[in-house]
Amino acid sequence: MTTSILQGGLACPAPITTHDCVVIGHGSGGKLSARLIEEHFLPHFRGDALAQLGDASIVSAGGARLAVSTDTFVVSPLEFRGGNIGDLAVNGTVNDLAMMGAIPLYLTVGFILEEGLPFAVLDRVIASMAAAATAAGVQIIAGDTKVVERGKGDGLFINTTGIGMVNPDFRPAPDKVVPGDAVIVSGDIGVHGMTILAERDGIGFEADLGSDTASLHALVQVLREFTGGDVHALRDPTRGGVASTLNEIAKASGVGIELKEDALPIPPVVQGACEMLGLDPLYVANEGLLVAFVPAEVAGAALEAMHAHPLGRRAAVIGQAVREHPGMVVLRTGMGGTRIVDMLPGDQLPRIC
Amino acid sequence: MTTSILQGGLACPAPITTHDCVVIGHGSGGKLSARLIEEHFLPHFRGDALAQLGDASIVSAGGARLAVSTDTFVVSPLEFRGGNIGDLAVNGTVNDLAMMGAIPLYLTVGFILEEGLPFAVLDRVIASMAAAATAAGVQIIAGDTKVVERGKGDGLFINTTGIGMVNPDFRPAPDKVVPGDAVIVSGDIGVHGMTILAERDGIGFEADLGSDTASLHALVQVLREFTGGDVHALRDPTRGGVASTLNEIAKASGVGIELKEDALPIPPVVQGACEMLGLDPLYVANEGLLVAFVPAEVAGAALEAMHAHPLGRRAAVIGQAVREHPGMVVLRTGMGGTRIVDMLPGDQLPRIC
Numbered sequence: 001m002t003t004s005i006l007q008g009g010l011a012c013p014a015p016i017t018t019h020d021c022v023v024i025g026h027g028s029g030g031k032l033s034a035r036l037i038e039e040h041f042l043p044h045f046r047g048d049a050l051a052q053l054g055d056a057s058i059v060s061a062g063g064a065r066l067a068v069s070t071d072t073f074v075v076s077p078l079e080f081r082g083g084n085i086g087d088l089a090v091n092g093t094v095n096d097l098a099m100m101g102a103i104p105l106y107l108t109v110g111f112i113l114e115e116g117l118p119f120a121v122l123d124r125v126i127a128s129m130a131a132a133a134t135a136a137g138v139q140i141i142a143g144d145t146k147v148v149e150r151g152k153g154d155g156l157f158i159n160t161t162g163i164g165m166v167n168p169d170f171r172p173a174p175d176k177v178v179p180g181d182a183v184i185v186s187g188d189i190g191v192h193g194m195t196i197l198a199e200r201d202g203i204g205f206e207a208d209l210g211s212d213t214a215s216l217h218a219l220v221q222v223l224r225e226f227t228g229g230d231v232h233a234l235r236d237p238t239r240g241g242v243a244s245t246l247n248e249i250a251k252a253s254g255v256g257i258e259l260k261e262d263a264l265p266i267p268p269v270v271q272g273a274c275e276m277l278g279l280d281p282l283y284v285a286n287e288g289l290l291v292a293f294v295p296a297e298v299a300g301a302a303l304e305a306m307h308a309h310p311l312g313r314r315a316a317v318i319g320q321a322v323r324e325h326p327g328m329v330v331l332r333t334g335m336g337g338t339r340i341v342d343m344l345p346g347d348q349l350p351r352i353c
Numbered sequence: 354m355t356t357s358i359l360q361g362g363l364a365c366p367a368p369i370t371t372h373d374c375v376v377i378g379h380g381s382g383g384k385l386s387a388r389l390i391e392e393h394f395l396p397h398f399r400g401d402a403l404a405q406l407g408d409a410s411i412v413s414a415g416g417a418r419l420a421v422s423t424d425t426f427v428v429s430p431l432e433f434r435g436g437n438i439g440d441l442a443v444n445g446t447v448n449d450l451a452m453m454g455a456i457p458l459y460l461t462v463g464f465i466l467e468e469g470l471p472f473a474v475l476d477r478v479i480a481s482m483a484a485a486a487t488a489a490g491v492q493i494i495a496g497d498t499k500v501v502e503r504g505k506g507d508g509l510f511i512n513t514t515g516i517g518m519v520n521p522d523f524r525p526a527p528d529k530v531v532p533g534d535a536v537i538v539s540g541d542i543g544v545h546g547m548t549i550l551a552e553r554d555g556i557g558f559e560a561d562l563g564s565d566t567a568s569l570h571a572l573v574q575v576l577r578e579f580t581g582g583d584v585h586a587l588r589d590p591t592r593g594g595v596a597s598t599l600n601e602i603a604k605a606s607g608v609g610i611e612l613k614e615d616a617l618p619i620p621p622v623v624q625g626a627c628e629m630l631g632l633d634p635l636y637v638a639n640e641g642l643l644v645a646f647v648p649a650e651v652a653g654a655a656l657e658a659m660h661a662h663p664l665g666r667r668a669a670v671i672g673q674a675v676r677e678h679p680g681m682v683v684l685r686t687g688m689g690g691t692r693i694v695d696m697l698p699g700d701q702l703p704r705i706c
Contacts (some may be wrong), residue, residue: 022470027500040475044483045493057494059459062518064415068463070514074499105413108423110512111467116512117375121620122393130397140398141410145389146510147380148704154505159463159497161423161514165415351501 016296026075027351028345029240056096058166065166067102069093072159076351078121080199082192084209085158086125088287088353090132092213093162095236098217099290101171101224102164107133108142109160114153122205125156136215138162145201170224172292174252181321182299183257184292186219186306187212187314189242190270193284193352198273208269214288219311225294226305233293236286238353240344243282244292247343257329259319259341282331283344285352292323380704382593383697403672409449411519418519418681420455422446425512429704431474434550435545435563438511439478441640443485444568446515448589452568452643454524454577455517460486461495462513466507467637478509489568491515523577525587525646527605534638534674535652536610539572539596539659540565542595542666543623546637546705551626561622567641572664576645579658585645589639591706593697596635598644599682600696610682612672612694635684636697638705 023033056069073089090107097104109129113122133140195209216236223231233253237245250257266281274281278313289309297315306312329341378385409422426442443460450457462482466475486493548562569589576584586606590598603610619634627634640666647655652670659665682694 020472020476022466022468022472022500023503024468024500027498033498036375038498040472041479041496041498044479045496055495055497057459059492059516061414061419061492061516062456064417064419066414066417066419066516068459068461068495069518070463070495070512071497071498072463072465072512074465074501076505084687105414108421108426108514110423110463112425112427112510112513113375113379115375115377119373119375119393120377126397139412141412142408142421142423143390143394144408144512145380145386145394146425146704147375147377147551148507148510151496151504152429152507154501156497157465157499157501157510159425161422161461161463161512161515163419163421163516193643218576228431236423255503301418325619351499 004047024350026145028305028344029244043312056100058100060221065168067097067100067166068162070159070161071094071096072142072157073353074157075196075353076152076154077199078125079156080211081195083213084125084128085156086128087132088213089158089160090129090136090156091213091287092238093160093352094136094138094215094217097162097164098220099234100166101234101237102166103288104138104162104164104217105139106135106163107138107160109158110143111141111145111324112153112157113145113147113204115147115150117155120154120311131272132215136217149274170229172231174233174235174249176232177249177253177255177293177321178232179321179323180296181293182296182317183259183319183321184294184299185265185318186290186312188265188267188270189286189289190266190274190281192287193241193349194270194273197350203273205269205273212286212288212328214311216288216290216311219290219306219309222305223302225302227294230298231292231294235291237289238287239289241283241285242291243329243341246341249293250329251327253319254326256323256325256327257319258322259329259331261331263316263318263331265314265316282341284349287353298318362504370630373535374694377703381697382597385698386580409453411453416417418521418590420450420453420517420519421515422449423512423514424449425510427507428549428706429507430552431478431508432626433564434548436566437481438509439481440485441566442511442513443482443489444566444640445591445706446513447489447491447568447570450515450517451573452525452587452589453519454587455519457489457491457515457570459516460491460513461493461509462511463491463496464498465506465510466498466500467508470508474507485568488691489570523582525584527588527602529585530602530606530646530674531585531609532607532608532674532676533608533649534646535649535670536612536672536674537647537652537655537668538595538618538671540666541623541635541641542616542639543547543619543627543634545640546594546702547623547626549705550702556626558622558626565639565641567664569641569664572643572659572662575658575662575665576655579654580647580651583651584645584647588644590642590644591638591640594636595644596694597696599694602603602646603682604680608674609680610672611675612682612684614667614684614686616671618667618669635694637702640706641689649673663685
């Protein structure tokens with residue numbers, strides 16, 4: 001694995017300057033994104049559930065407990081090997097609900113179309129959305145379409161907002177992680193992000209890649225069943241990759257997280273492309289991948305069950321939660337060394353989802 | 354009122370050509386918007402609640418009946434006299450829920466920020482959103498932020514998706530309108546749209562205008578109470594204005610609608626600006642206005658109650674539902690003539706909300 005992005009070393013994170021306007025790094029899912037939320041959104045929404053900082057919440061309505069999640073998709077290009085912005089938008093929000101332990105039920109969709117978008121593209125995107133919704137068993141219940149002038153958008157942006165039912169007996173959450181938990185990923189790391197990058201820049205290794213976009217809630221149900229519901233935390237490591245997700249969980253739970261480099265399922269094509277480009281696969285976005293924290297004693301059963309599911313065939317235990325270095329993620333390298341896996345300050349790959 | 358847009362006469366609606374890509378008129382809320390939905394979205398979503406064609410639905414979840422609505426805001430400029438894209442986005446979705454008879458509870462917000470957006474603007478928008486949410490009594494429960502490169506957006510776009518509780522005893526809907534119903538508007542017509550236009554083009558009458566953006570659900574509750582719940586249909590005539598909304602209701606219910614020109618509450622500044630620009634106020638967007646269809650026998654009580662509410666002071670009965678010309682809206686002019694008030698084929702004022 002290349003470490004170019006982290007070569008500054010443990011004690012020297014990249015500096016974050018103060019901005020008076022939005023820069024592209026504010027959309028990275030990294031430190032700048034967190035600052036955008038903390039400094040500009042939270043001061044106004046202190047009393048709201050939004051103060052939990054998340055793109056998803058659990059709320060009550062008429063006696064029902066609902067999981068609600070919103071996500072906007074600005075991926076470029078709109079179509080790529082393995083998917084397009086349409087199925088990405090459906091699967092992304094379905095997954096956000098699934099990671100809360102909810103059963104996804106309904107989606108709303110909001111489109112911003114740029115003047116000049118070919119209907120041929122729009123039709124393919126809509127067909128993919130419909131197919132992804134059917135596959136995930138969710139209903140698209142409302143839609144809105146706006147059009148902006150040429151040069152004021154980028155073809156097509158899509159917001160999806162999802163509603164799911166929460167099971168009170170199954171509520172994985174980052175702050176439930178405890179030392180000793182095994183860290184499982186459900187499959188290969190870095191595939192979606194490298195697919196987009198390859199498409200965008202025509203780097204030449206496109207043929208061996210294809211987005212992993214998929215709805216993960218069926219896999220979550222398998223995991224739930226075979227662990228007796230004992231799943232402490234679930235997350236889909238999209239923007240910011242596995243590294244950012246694990247950092248968020250470490251901070252939320254106050255545990256340390258230790259990863260074993262040799263255990264990371266990184267396909268050779270992703271590894272090779274990352275090395276060529278000076279990227280770290282741990283920071284590359286995934287769209288059909290989940291990270292699960294489960295008690296060590298059920299990790300074997302969980303892994304076996306996941307291996308039997310099409311989306312979990314390459315699932316692996318990649319590390320564990322530890323008492324040491326609380327709030328930090330540390331990688332044990334194959335050579336026996338360690339390095340800190342920090343949040344990225346800004347952007348590795350913009351507009352990846 | 355000017356009639357320049359309709360000068361083609363009754364038998365000669367403007368032709369609609371077939372497009373192979375999105376044009377700005379597809380965002381108008383008029384005939385082109387309807388075709389966009391019918392020809393590109395519905396073929397893929399036949400089985401879904403979206404096939405009702407709407408930006409809102411009523412669904413069941415865990416025994417609760419929920420109203421869900423989604424809306425994306427692309428107004429330009431971002432800030433204008435009387436409001437900004439932030440309170441517009443909150444009020445717009447709150448109103449969509451209120452028009453279904455629902456009590457608005459929760460909102461999600463999705464931002465697309467363009468690189469270079471000054472934080473000063475963003476902070477004002479967010480503050481307005483928070484204030485509007487507080488005023489409307491809704492909680493913002495989840496948020497998502499994406500950033501696009503300079504030239505790939507237009508400062509800021511906002512999606513808001515709302516969830517409300519439905520009262521089974523109060524479910525106004527366009528298809529419940531029957532001949533004899535009185536048509537009430539809650540206040541002045543055309544104010545929001547003309548405000549935006551004036552700001553955008555610096556036409557010089559800005560000082561006398563200010564957006565009417567407001568959350569209408571309290572006014573709806575007043576209306577409900579003073580009609581004994583006997584409200585047949587409720588709509589907020591935003592994009593496409595009063596004319597488009599009435600056309601949709603006429604088509605949904607199969608009644609004709611007859612308007613009295615002399616009864617339309619059009620402020621002199623809107624009337625004057627429209628005449629200068631060759632626009633028809635009936636097609637100009639409103640953001641704090643509702644249209645209600647109520648039985649004639651409760652219209653007096655409804656009007657009196659609305660007049661006592663700050664948002665209904667200039668409420669007026671502007672016409673009635675009739676058996677004649679089903680599906681069509683007809684205006685009786687002050688001179689005793691009539692003209693058809695059709696759906697607009699394309700756009701009168703783009704990016705008004």
